[in-house]
Amino acid sequence: MATSKKTTAKTKRPTKSVTKSAAAKSSSAKTASARTTKARARKTPAKVVAAPVKSTTTQSDPKSLRKWNMIAAALLFGQAIAIAALSGSAGTRSIVANYLTLDTLQTKAAGHAVYAQGTHRLFDLNLVYVVIAFLMAGTLAHLAAATWHRRHYENDLGRNRNALRWVAAAVSGSLVLGAVALVTGVVDLASLLMLAALTVITALFSHLLEVTKRRTADGESLKRWVINTIAIAAGLVPWLVIGMYVKDSIVFGSGLPQYIYWLDGSAFILFMALAVNLFLSGRGKGRWSSYLFSERVCIAIAVVLSSAVAWQLFAGILR
Numbered sequence: 484m485a486t487s488k489k490t491t492a493k494t495k496r497p498t499k500s501v502t503k504s505a506a507a508k509s510s511s512a513k514t515a516s517a518r519t520t521k522a523r524a525r526k527t528p529a530k531v532v533a534a535p536v537k538s539t540t541t542q543s544d545p546k547s548l549r550k551w552n553m554i555a556a557a558l559l560f561g562q563a564i565a566i567a568a569l570s571g572s573a574g575t576r577s578i579v580a581n582y583l584t585l586d587t588l589q590t591k592a593a594g595h596a597v598y599a600q601g602t603h604r605l606f607d608l609n610l611v612y613v614v615i616a617f618l619m620a621g622t623l624a625h626l627a628a629a630t631w632h633r634r635h636y637e638n639d640l641g642r643n644r645n646a647l648r649w650v651a652a653a654v655s656g657s658l659v660l661g662a663v664a665l666v667t668g669v670v671d672l673a674s675l676l677m678l679a680a681l682t683v684i685t686a687l688f689s690h691l692l693e694v695t696k697r698r699t700a701d702g703e704s705l706k707r708w709v710i711n712t713i714a715i716a717a718g719l720v721p722w723l724v725i726g727m728y729v730k731d732s733i734v735f736g737s738g739l740p741q742y743i744y745w746l747d748g749s750a751f752i753l754f755m756a757l758a759v760n761l762f763l764s765g766r767g768k769g770r771w772s773s774y775l776f777s778e779r780v781c782i783a784i785a786v787v788l789s790s791a792v793a794w795q796l797f798a799g800i801l802r
Contacts, residue, residue: 544775545637549629551779555786556625562793563618566611570801574610576665578672579603605672610662611801614793617658621789624651625782643774644693648781652757653686655785659792660721663750666743666800668728678721688714689761718758722751742799746792753788760784 580603589597628636628647639645657679664678691710725747732739763769764777771777 545640548637548640548775548778548782549633551782552625552629555782556622556629558786559618559622559625559789562790563615563622566618566793566797566801567615570611570614570797572609572611573802574796574800575607576610576670577604577607578675579670580605580673581671608665610665610796613658613662613665614796614801617655617662618789618793620655620658621651621785624648624655640774640778644690645778646690648778649686649690651785652689653683655789656686656754657682659750659789660754662792662796663747664721664725664728666796667725667739667747668732669724674724678724681717681721685714685718688717692761692765715758718754722754740799742795746795746799749791749795750788753784753791756784757781757788 582601582603583598584601586597586599589599624647627633632647636645636647639647660678660682661675664675669675669678688710692707692714695707695710729739729744729747760771760777760780763771764774
């Protein structure tokens with residue numbers, strides 16, 4: 484019996500040992516699993532629920548400008564119709580050609596060839612046609628941006644440039660400046676063509692500034708400076724010419740009608756406002772960091788400029 488008990492005791496000891504070993508393995512497995520879970524939790528970033536963001540479609544979507552262009556086109560077209568219906572024929576100016584010619588009387592008296600300044604009237608131009616022309620040019624530009632040219636226009640805006648803006652500025656701006664120059668006394672055809680050419684150059688180089696403004700290489704910096712200088716000079720020379728005509732009329736003549744001073748001053752300020760808008764857009768700071776904001780400002784100023792010049796001419800000479 485004693486032998487049997489001892490044998491039983493001996494056989495029971497391995498069972499307890501196996502149980503303890505299994506428990507230890509299970510405990511270590513749980514510990515390892517817990518450590519693995521914690522490690523995964525550390526590596527896996529917690530999901531962050533983003534706060535709802537207010538829609539900025541009207542501020543960042545080029546498609547939002549369709550409404551602006553449609554309104555601008557409607558405003559300019561309506562004014563063109565109104566001025567065409569209400570204007571008379573009092574706003575006619577004679578376009579002339581200046582040239583040198585032989586003065587026969589002075590030549591006979593002096594005994595040698597004497598040349599004098601000659602003037603030849605080429606044709607008469609009613610300013611109402613010029614006003615209607617620049618209002619319709621603006622209408623077509625804004626209508627194109629909102630309809631048949633819309634895709635290309637919006638693609639350009641997405642790249643922070645706008646070729647259509649500067650085509651419209653070249654055409655409409657030349658006509659607006661020509662109308663202002665005509666009533667100020669610039670009636671020589673060659674001078675008028677020069678002013679128009681300088682306006683086109685200003686628009687062209689302004690577009691080049693937009694195309695190159697994102698390039699920051701050393702060579703591009705000099706190129707941008709040259710383009711900017713040419714654009715500024717070409718834009719200021721026409722106003723220098725108009726200013727000289729105003730000054731000469733005051734100094735050597737009896738002065739100009741009062742409405743012309745207001746016309747010249749307001750047109751100059753609005754043209755400079757367009758230049759400042761381009762400058763701020765190039766700097767890209769504040770609200771002008773968005774090219775779409777710059778485009779809205781340009782649309783507004785362009786409509787105000789055309790409207791102001793048109794109605795001041797109507798009030799002063801066309802009615």
